[in-house]
Amino acid sequence: NFIKNGDAESVTPIVTYADAAATRPVDGTGGSPNVTTSISSSSPMFDSNSFTLVKDAANRQGQGWSIPFTIPAGQQAKVLQIEVPYIVSSGTFVAGTSSADSDVIWYIYDVTNSALIEPSSIKMLSNGTTISDRFIANFQTSATGTSYRLIAHVATTSASAYTLKIDDIQVKPSQYVYGTPITDWVAY
Numbered sequence: 001n002f003i004k005n006g007d008a009e010s011v012t013p014i015v016t017y018a019d020a021a022a023t024r025p026v027d028g029t030g031g032s033p034n035v036t037t038s039i040s041s042s043s044p045m046f047d048s049n050s051f052t053l054v055k056d057a058a059n060r061q062g063q064g065w066s067i068p069f070t071i072p073a074g075q076q077a078k079v080l081q082i083e084v085p086y087i088v089s090s091g092t093f094v095a096g097t098s099s100a101d102s103d104v105i106w107y108i109y110d111v112t113n114s115a116l117i118e119p120s121s122i123k124m125l126s127n128g129t130t131i132s133d134r135f136i137a138n139f140q141t142s143a144t145g146t147s148y149r150l151i152a153h154v155a156t157t158s159a160s161a162y163t164l165k166i167d168d169i170q171v172k173p174s175q176y177v178y179g180t181p182i183t184d185w186v187a188y
Helices: none
Strands: 015-018 036-040 050-055 063-070 079-091 104-110 115-117 133-140 147-154 162-166 170-173
Touching: 050 063, 079 104, 104 133
Parallel strands: none
Antiparallel strands: 015 063, 036 050, 050 162, 063 147, 079 133, 079 162, 079 170, 104 115, 104 147
16 A cells, blocks of 8 residues: 555544645645544544544535655556545535536546546545445556655535545555456367
8 A cells, every 4th residue: 555544543644735626636735725634533434543524514616635645666657546435424425426526536646747647436426424435446657757646626516514534545556357268169
């Protein structure tokens, strides 16, 4: 796992940010954000603590979290997997659909090359409050970059308040499962 302390058990690697109000992040850093983050020991998802992403009852489009991480040179130009277990702790969170973004979407920012990378999936597809879900997506690293940010971006203009509980954040090499190649019968 390239995310250090992604399990919320020690120092938080998360930085809140306020980019321009838009459906997609700019770079996931800077500004004066109103969304907050903390480490909570109240009903953690795993072990002793979980992270919280808290949005108040106002339009906070363009704000969110970013988590810096570094990959080794051997992972350049490779496919990596993002895995983020989450649950809606409180409030009204709108999950994504085939035609609409979720209130929070996920992106990668390549710090080395100043480039935004859209993963294979960006939407959180559950708004469950009793059973957790996992956001899972893949992305391609650049051939030259080693410094990145994982971004949780408030994409909608919703004025509803919500708290997301997030734990065990991972960015890791993608696992491929190969099956047996099977073709039609051939007469000899």
